[in-house]
Amino acid sequence: xxxxxxxxxxxxxxxxxxxxxxxxxxxxxxxxxxxxxxxxxxxxxxxxxxxxxxxxxxxxxxxxxxxxxxxxxxxxxxxxxxxxxxxxxxxxxxxxxxxxxxxxxxxxxxxxxxxxxxxxxxxxxxxxxxxxxxxxxxxxxxxxxxxxxxxxxxxxxxxxxxxxxxxxxxxxxxxxxxxxxxxxxxxxxxxxxxxxxxxxxxxxxxxxxxxxxxxxxxxxxxxxxxxxxxxxxxxxxxxxxxxxxxxxxxxxxxxxxxxxxxxxxxxxxxxxxxxxxxxxxxxxxxxxxxxxxxxxxxxxxxxxxxxxxxxxxxxxxxxxxxxxxxxxxxxxxxxxxxxxxxxxxxxxxxxxxxxxxxxxxxxxxxxxxxxxxxxxxxxxxxxxxxxxxxxxxxxxxxxxxxxxxxxxxxxxxxxxxxxxxxxxxxxxxxxxxxxxxxxxxxxxxxxxxxxxxxxxxxxxxxxxxxxxxxxxxxxxxxxxxxxxxxxxxxxxxxxxxxxxxxxxxxxxxxxxxxxxxxxxxxxx
Amino acid sequence: xxxxxxxxxxxxxxxxxxxxxxxxxxxxxxxxxxxxxxxxxxxxxxxxxxxxxxxxxxxxxxxxxxxxxxxxxxxxxxxxxxxxxxxxxxxxxxxxxxxxxxxxxxxxxxxxxxxxxxxxxxxxxxxxxxxxxxxxxxxxxxxxxxxxxxxxxxxxxxxxxxxxxxxxxxxxxxxxxxxxxxxxxxxxxxxxxxxxxxxxxxxxxxxxxxxxxxxxxxxxxxxxxxxxxxxxxxxxxxxxxxxxxxxxxxxxxxxxxxxxxxxxxxxxxxxxxxxxxxxxxxxxxxxxxxxxxxxxxxxxxxxxxxxxxxxxxxxxxxxxxxxxxxxxxxxxxxxxxx
Numbered sequence: 001x002x003x004x005x006x007x008x009x010x011x012x013x014x015x016x017x018x019x020x021x022x023x024x025x026x027x028x029x030x031x032x033x034x035x036x037x038x039x040x041x042x043x044x045x046x047x048x049x050x051x052x053x054x055x056x057x058x059x060x061x062x063x064x065x066x067x068x069x070x071x072x073x074x075x076x077x078x079x080x081x082x083x084x085x086x087x088x089x090x091x092x093x094x095x096x097x098x099x100x101x102x103x104x105x106x107x108x109x110x111x112x113x114x115x116x117x118x119x120x121x122x123x124x125x126x127x128x129x130x131x132x133x134x135x136x137x138x139x140x141x142x143x144x145x146x147x148x149x150x151x152x153x154x155x156x157x158x159x160x161x162x163x164x165x166x167x168x169x170x171x172x173x174x175x176x177x178x179x180x181x182x183x184x185x186x187x188x189x190x191x192x193x194x195x196x197x198x199x200x201x202x203x204x205x206x207x208x209x210x211x212x213x214x215x216x217x218x219x220x221x222x223x224x225x226x227x228x229x230x231x232x233x234x235x236x237x238x239x240x241x242x243x244x245x246x247x248x249x250x251x252x253x254x255x256x257x258x259x260x261x262x263x264x265x266x267x268x269x270x271x272x273x274x275x276x277x278x279x280x281x282x283x284x285x286x287x288x289x290x291x292x293x294x295x296x297x298x299x300x301x302x303x304x305x306x307x308x309x310x311x312x313x314x315x316x317x318x319x320x321x322x323x324x325x326x327x328x329x330x331x332x333x334x335x336x337x338x339x340x341x342x343x344x345x346x347x348x349x350x351x352x353x354x355x356x357x358x359x360x361x362x363x364x365x366x367x368x369x370x371x372x373x374x375x376x377x378x379x380x381x382x383x384x385x386x387x388x389x390x391x392x393x394x395x396x397x398x399x400x401x402x403x404x405x406x407x408x409x410x411x412x413x414x415x416x417x418x419x420x421x422x423x424x425x426x427x428x429x430x431x432x433x434x435x436x437x438x439x440x441x442x443x444x445x446x447x448x449x450x451x452x453x454x455x456x457x458x459x460x461x462x463x464x465x466x467x468x469x470x471x472x473x474x475x476x477x478x479x480x481x482x483x484x485x486x487x488x489x490x491x492x493x494x495x496x497x498x499x500x501x502x503x504x505x506x507x508x509x510x511x512x513x514x515x516x517x518x519x520x521x522x523x524x
Numbered sequence: 525x526x527x528x529x530x531x532x533x534x535x536x537x538x539x540x541x542x543x544x545x546x547x548x549x550x551x552x553x554x555x556x557x558x559x560x561x562x563x564x565x566x567x568x569x570x571x572x573x574x575x576x577x578x579x580x581x582x583x584x585x586x587x588x589x590x591x592x593x594x595x596x597x598x599x600x601x602x603x604x605x606x607x608x609x610x611x612x613x614x615x616x617x618x619x620x621x622x623x624x625x626x627x628x629x630x631x632x633x634x635x636x637x638x639x640x641x642x643x644x645x646x647x648x649x650x651x652x653x654x655x656x657x658x659x660x661x662x663x664x665x666x667x668x669x670x671x672x673x674x675x676x677x678x679x680x681x682x683x684x685x686x687x688x689x690x691x692x693x694x695x696x697x698x699x700x701x702x703x704x705x706x707x708x709x710x711x712x713x714x715x716x717x718x719x720x721x722x723x724x725x726x727x728x729x730x731x732x733x734x735x736x737x738x739x740x741x742x743x744x745x746x747x748x749x750x751x752x753x754x755x756x757x758x759x760x761x762x763x764x765x766x767x768x769x770x771x772x773x774x775x776x777x778x779x780x781x782x783x784x785x786x787x788x789x790x791x792x793x794x795x796x797x798x799x800x801x802x803x804x805x806x807x808x809x810x811x812x813x814x815x816x817x818x819x820x821x822x823x824x825x826x827x828x829x830x831x832x833x834x835x836x837x838x839x840x841x842x843x844x845x846x847x848x849x850x851x852x853x854x855x856x857x858x859x860x861x862x
Contacts, residue, residue: 056575057620132584201793227702227791235689235701408806409564
């Protein structure tokens with residue numbers, strides 16, 4: 001006779017019961033947005049990180065909402081007054097004096113005076129960890145001659161300084177009271193239009209700063225919700241769970257999602273003027289070292305139909321190194337889609353067609369196209385673009401071997417030159433054009449797009465030009481030199497996509513993707 | 525009352541078991557470390573680029589490498605990590621520059637909640653469908669259940685996720701599309717994770733239970749006049765519990781792995797999502813600690829299943845237990861239960 005096993009029986013039964021109870025909790029219906037609201041719910045692709053303006057991990061847009069710089073980034077990339085009302089640059093370019101805006105206070109009540117600014121700057125000036133930021137090396141000392149004036153002494157004249165004063169990390173101002181005794185960051189306290197209420201792994205909440213010195217927002221609350229998956233973000237938007245997505249650093253919208261959003265009546269898809277170009281670069285060691293090959297590639301790619309096919313009208317084909325709205329982006333380069341021309345260049349250089357692929361000296365003309373195996377969050381899938389380019393080059397007899405590598409390894413492989421052709425991007429506002437030309441056209445950069453002694457000299461000339469006219473001329477000279485070498489193919493200007501639900505009123509695409517301009521926005 | 529000798533043997537058993545587990549975990553951590561070393565992708569380069577918000581120069585990358593102590597030989601770095609880990613200090617995350625231990629502790633609760641919820645779904649649905657499969661005769665219902673179980677185990681998690689979002693959130697508006705706030709948001713993640721496990725479990729339950737119901741003691745119980753429900757609960761399931769438990773142990777490991785996809789899609793701030801970010805950034809300290817926790821969880825779940833099995837079924841504690849050969853006769857109980 002088997003012994004009864006009450007324990008197990010009880011266990012099984014109780015599990016069944018517990019399960020029946022817990023799996024029976026259906027959700028209440030997800031509520032759509034309320035009719036009128038003083039809260040805007042915003043999608044966020046990753047958690048906001050520690051919101052220390054002098055750290056490295058905080059989300060750009062939240063930092064931008066909470067903290068302000070001395071100098072803002074204007075619509076056309078020109079510096080405009082922010083916490084500094086005005087500034088003067090000394091004749092020799094080695095002293096910059098800022099006149100601070102009067103009566104501004106941090107949200108904890110402490111004043112934004114010269115001492116506070118000096119304290120903030122000294123948290124990063126000369127610190128090795130900020131070596132990527134040229135201003136950190138160029139500023140030799142910070143002085144506070146009176147409570148209203150801040151003076152920066154530079155070791156050398158540095159024209160992009162004012163523009164770089166508008167970036168988010170690390171130049172924004174934090175209240176000196178919001179750090180621990182050892183100087184470690186404690187609370188997110190700034191002077192911005194918004195102040196932080198709470199921040200967690202699932203999102204963050206900001207509320208209006210009632211003592212803001214500038215134009216106060218009409219909304220009272222911002223709720224940021226972390227939704228890592230870009231398709232899930234679009235679902236949440238169309239389902240009325242969030243009101244706003246978009247921007248490269250907030251909640252990117254990929255081209256596929258943009259297409260589905262563009263077809264909906266209850267969602268408004270907005271495109272801002274692009275600030276990033278996607279470029280195709282060549283490795284001079286290998287088949288692409290032959291200028292004829294590069295010229296043929298430039299002529300063989302029809303960027304207009306590429307833009308149409310990949311983005312359905314949400315992107316423009318590129319004609320320059322930088323999109324037209326970037327300062328000193330020069331004039332459109334004289335390059336055009338010309339298949340016959342591409343074939344003629346290759347014929348003249350001795351690449352004879354043998355079946356489908358051209359051959360020279362017994363070697364088939366084949367290019368290795370290195371790509372990251374997975375698209376960056378919310379960005380264009382590089383595989384699609386690579387396939388389109390391979391097809392275009394095959395038309396003129398150039399074989400392409402697409403080599404996908406793990407996204408983390410991609411930049412290493414690119415830096416090591418494990419490619420014949422691969423994609424590059426400019427850095428985007430507010431760094432451009434000065435930072436990008438260094439990383440694209442000088443051999444000291446980790447993975448330059450096209451670097452020759454000539455381009456290096458022209459980069460220096462552009463960076464150290466003393467007046468706007470000669471600077472513009474130097475930039476144009478640089479672009480013309482690279483185009484003359486057929487050193488790259490401008491592919492597309494990356495569209496800046498944003499989307500809001502229909503009842504969000506007054507939202508306009510911000511000047512750069514690290515800003516979030518919500519002053520006039522209302523919901524419902 | 526147990527004999528003292530018995531206690532000593534239990535003590536020896538526990539000691540050996542602990543040593544075993546620690547050995548496995550050390551091997552696991554060394555393996556992870558080696559894999560990250562072998563993978564292309566330089567954490568210093570990734571971090572330097574993250575700081576700058578753009579690609580970094582070689583000097584900047586070297587500066588970061590020195591700052592993080594990544595310039596030391598690999599063996600030294602591993603031993604440093606091991607020394608720290610043995611005192612509970614898992615070092616700083618390369619990605620966020622905060623201690624890894626607390627970061628993981630914060631996220632562990634989310635993942636354990638998800639796994640627990642999914643395990644409940646898997647057990648309830650799996651056992652219910654399995655019992656039905658064992659006692660039902662060949663027919664449409666049994667076919668449907670078997671087909672459903674097969675389908676549940678074979679659909680990819682991300683596909684099932686999008687399907688559920690489309691159906692439950694976008695069409696029927698029953699639950700929010702993603703996020704972790706309130707019971708409604710649990711429905712989809714727990715279903716996506718729990719259903720495949722339930723499908724696998726239901727097959728094991730059906731087969732082992734049918735085997736158990738073929739045994740002579742079931743016939744005896746029926747002769748005593750026990751009803752079908754009491755036979756399944758008192759005679760069938762307890763005797764089928766061994767195999768079911770060992771599968772459940774493996775299942776928990778599978779659930780832990782599955783959280784990686786589900787947390788990413790539904791935006792749950794758990795260990796799985798943390799792991800994805802850490803892997804992308806080649807954040808060695810975070811990956812090491814995460815592997816240790818996940819690996820440890822996997823081992824623990826399996827060992828726990830072994831222990832439970834030993835408690836339930838004395839035969840599995842003995843090396844040679846004579847087992848009755850299951851007969852091939854179809855149990856007549858089905859005629860009653862149908």
